[in-house]
Amino acid sequence: MADRPETPLLDSVHVPADMKRLSDPQLKQLAGELRAETISAVSETGGHLGAGLGVIELTVALHAVFDAPKDKIIWDVSHQAYPHKILTGRRDRIRTLRQKDGLSGFTKRSESVYDPFGAAHSSTSISAALGFAVARDLGGQCEGGLGDAIAVIGDGAMSAGMAFEAMNNAGHLKKRLIVILNDNDMSIAPPVGAFSSYLNRLYAEAPFQELKAAAKGAVSLMPPFFQEGAKRAKEMLKGMAIGGTLFEELGFSYIGPLDGHDFDQLLPILRTVKARATGPILIHVMTKKGKGYAPAERANDKGHATAKFDVLTGKQTKAPSNAPSYTNVFGETLVDLAAKDDRICAITAAMPDGTGLQLMAERYPSRCFDVSIAEQHGVTFCAGLAAAGMRPFCAMYSTFLQRGYDQVVHDVAIQNLPVRFAIDRAGLVGADGATHAGSFDIAFMANLPNMVVMAAADEAELKHMVATAAAHDAGPIAFRYPRGEGVGVELPEVGEVLEIGKGRMIREGRRVAILSFGTRLAEVLKACEALEAKGISPSVADARFAKPLDRELILKLAAEHEALITIEEGAVGGFGSHVAQLLADEGVFDGGLKYRSMVLPDSFIDQGAPGEMYDRAGLNSADIETKVLEVLGVAQVKGKRA
């Protein structure tokens, strides 16, 4: 880490306009201070560290050259935007990052005029920037005004289809648009795929780019110290045919690769581009993830995301837990099953560690595929594998599976292909907030004909569900489970194949039945303990399946209790709606059953600890207790919690 200078420049930079009076050497000094401040802040909050450290110089250079908020700097994914937040009026709150009521870990329009576009899912920046560029030329108006549109996109994010769709459109429209490809040769895991290899070749052939630029007469776009070499190169090139980069073929001018940590390259190039660019231009910048902080630079993921840590040693503090994570239970169970069945294969979209598939990749590399950030392709790839007799597990976070939804419907469900969807990070995930919440998958999977939908109540149940999915060849099947540790139940040696559409009774009681789908079961049982002390003994069942429903169990609970409450970690339209539909169809409501459905509220819940978020959602044990008392008319309903 750089030593702090006597008078920190950072103290005098509150908004980017304050940087305009700084000399180039002072900008370099500012970058050192910004790096130290970023490390210090993340050491207190935890969060995404490596990507931000890799763009410190780029962030300073962009804000020094361009005029935000009029110029729109759009950070792809935006997990690298902490340094940008520090320079754009949020330094005083940077130590609240990712906490309840604090700054978001991502860019957010409601947080700052300097965040023209929110993000957290990848590969949206070029489309959004193109929207700003076209609106500018059509006379659109927005807060801060409309100047240049600048997308900063990583090499991982650039591999996704959406980025190419945007470049295809931008190359055609020919509007002035600036794309900065921040190439650190890393995604969360090392990047995979032919596009990544292509970028590496561009880098390896860097002098060749200089020759090509010269050949295409782009010398004048280059800063003076480049021009001389380029002119000389042009002499050498006379008569040679030079092919274009992929970006040039798509209609972009291409500059690079540049050293993204070298102000002597960044500043003149950005100034030249600002002064002279006419159409779409792509600046290829090479950076190092984790740059300037040794523990991050050394880490396999280059410090992508971290818990709180000690700045001197880099040692992270993590809450101790004996229970295995749901993710590991999934990964280990899958490997055990794959050992006995060579039709089992697994697909991740750039999240091998996050989905637990790294185990499968180590043991059965030929049957484990990282398709890069390509959920749409990943789902259809699974459909093809299933159509050809394989047993594919499509392991994706609930929130990212959203991007592959048409493929789930059109390629998997309509063709009734037995793709197994392992849906991780179901429900509220915590510090990543609303963008990463797995709120909608129950609804969007259970409304599809042919689809079987399960949710694990604990880690042993998850093991059964993985086995059930592996054995299910009749059509598509999904099982969901949350982020983090299980509840600590004993794990069976082997997962049991569950009967499709059958739930289980957990406890027999009277008057009210609670039917739980997923890991709220633990909160339900906690609520029951409190209710017992008040003389109320609810029945509790674990539905296991949202589709097909256990009709027999549900109708029995309805018949034997005066009230039925469902609970799930998902938005309206999911499990509870299906139960209500069944009860209505069977005329059960006509008999006077009191029915309540506990679901996530119809609002996006900002980041916090998962428990806090479920408090805000009204889905914790105290809320369940209140709901039971209310439905039985035992107590007055208290005002709904904020």
Ligand SMILES: Cc1ncc(C[n+]2csc(CCOP(=O)(O)OP(=O)(O)O)c2C)c(N)n1
């Ligand atoms: C649609 C989608 N899928 C997966 C992710 C998870 N994810 C977040 S960052 C990231 C890697 C991004 O790599 P890159 O764009 O190169 O940025 P870097 O972290 O290297 O700066 C991934 C896969 C996501 N945010 N969005």
Ligand SMILES: CC(=O)[C@@H](O)[C@H](O)COP(=O)(O)O
């Ligand atoms: C930015 C991004 O999308 C990922 O880094 C995400 O934050 C990972 O979340 P998990 O920590 O749940 O794997």
Ligand SMILES: [Mg+2]
């Ligand atoms: Mg990268």
